[in-house]
Amino acid sequence: MMSDEEREEKELDLTSPEVVTKYKSAAEIANKALQLVISECKPKTKIVDICEKGDSFIREQTGNMYKNVKKKIERGVAFPTCISVNNTICHFSPLSSDETVLEEGDMVKIDLGCHIDGFIAVVAHTHVLQEGPVTGRAADVIAAANTAAEVALRLVRPGKKNKDVTEAIQKVAASYDCKIVEGVLSHQLKQFVIDGNKVVLSVANPETRVDEAEFEENEVYSIDIVTSTGEGKPKLLDEKQTTIYKRAVDRNYHLKMKASRFIFSEITQKFPIMPFTARALEEKRARLGLVECVNHDLLQPYPVLHEKPGDFVAHIKFTVLLMPNGSDRVTSHPLQDLQPTKTIDDPEIKAWLALGIKTKKKGGGKKKKGKKGDKTEDPADAEPMDTTANGAASQERTSTQPHP
Incomplete structure (x- = not known):
């Protein structure tokens, strides 16, 4: 018999x-929020x-949902907006x-990021504030992040295993003469858990090791790709x-300062599980109180990290549901027109990009007939990514609509 917990x-x-x-x-809300922020x-x-x-x-969009249910459903920001x-x-x-x-x-x-009842969808996107196509190294670093994603x-x-992804994304970045930024982790998502134990390392090295893990059906992942034209070694410049x-949640400590106790009580009440921004707290008290909370490991900080001035950094993150009929990328946004200086010639990368993301339906999923000699894919199969110099722009046409 299964216990209630197991059930x-x-x-x-x-x-x-x-x-x-x-x-x-x-x-859907995360995609719309991203669209709003870009505009x-x-x-x-x-x-x-x-x-x-x-x-x-x-907050507004999630607040309109599940208003009339008896059981209170937590919902709102799963990760504060960062620019x-x-x-x-x-x-x-800031x-x-x-x-x-x-x-x-x-x-x-x-x-x-946004969550409904603790079920989290996160997204990150890179956009250059300019008219017309993005060119040169700026285009390379965005194309590297997009192709790696x-x-x-x-x-x-x-x-497949987590290390398969780590190796592949580094190879993709290198083909654009860019680096994957070290220390970035892609996490499994679970209800109320934004950083699950199954992770994908961005760069494997002796300092950072994670347990080998295999992806399984019905899991959800936040895939986080950060690329750089620099060394890919993040620095903390100003705490x-x-x-x-x-x-x-697993840490306890009796705080000494009154300001710390006040702030910690406010955090426990308003943000018991999800990441939050200090903007949402009373600012003067927060400045004083947060330091003691962090020093005693009651709070996990998300530091602002930097590459060297002059280096370009691009970030693409998406949420993927590993459904029985294949992968469903639920968060995304189309890229600007890119004109990178590099093209993908590596046969292994081309083969990865040609893989479908949906599995064939069992039973009688007939292929549509195309013109003679055309290879037509099962509609359940993903459109392979175009890898020409302007591939990112071509890809945009295949993913203009955020997935439902």
Whole structure:
């Protein structure tokens, strides 16, 4: 006999249609929030104002759902809106007092997440503030991230292992003369868990090792790809820039300062599980109180990391559901027109990109007849990615609509 706990655990994966619906609803809101944030990214606009709009949109949209159910359903921001510019790698979501603005030509990395009942959808996208196609090394680094994401999407499938993805994305980045940024992890997602134990390393080296893991049907992953024209070694320049934290639920400590106790009580009440931004707390008290909470490991910080000035950094992150009929990428946004200086010639990478992401339907899934000599794919199969110089733009046409 299964215990109640086991039964609940069993029901809360993708075998439950209700769970799939919640993931897809969260993804739809995340995609729309991303679209809104991109439309707000204009020269001379304050970054904090755009981050606030992204978070408010998610809160508002999720607040309209499941209003009339008896059981209270948690929902809202799963990861605060971040806008990291140029050589800043990630997690820049400044406090209200910050005056930083965007400038023409900035390479902007947007990162955000939404959850419904703890079922999380995250997305990150890179956009350059300019008219016309993105060219040169800026185009290379975005194409490297996008192509690596497309390869990862095809290799995160039942039977494949996490190390297969790590090796492949590094090979893709190298073909654009770029590096995958070290220290970035792609995590399995579970209900109320944004950083599950099954992970994919971005770069394997002696300092960072993870357990070998195999992908399985009905799992959900957040695939996180960050590429750089520099060394790919992130640096922490200023701890004061860190504003995003997550409650470490397994840690306890009796805080000494009154401000710390006040802030920690507010965090426990408002953000017991999901990452949050210090903007959402009372700012003066937060500055004082957060330090003691972090020093005693009650909070896990998400530091703002940087590459060297002058280096370009691109970020693409998506959420994928490993459904019985194949992989379903539920968060994405079309790229700008890219004209990279490099093209993909490597046969192994081309073979990965040609893989379908849906499995053939059992039974009588007949192939459609095309013109003579045409190879027509099963509609359940994914469209392979175009790998020409302007492949990223061609790919855009195949994924313009965020997946439902």
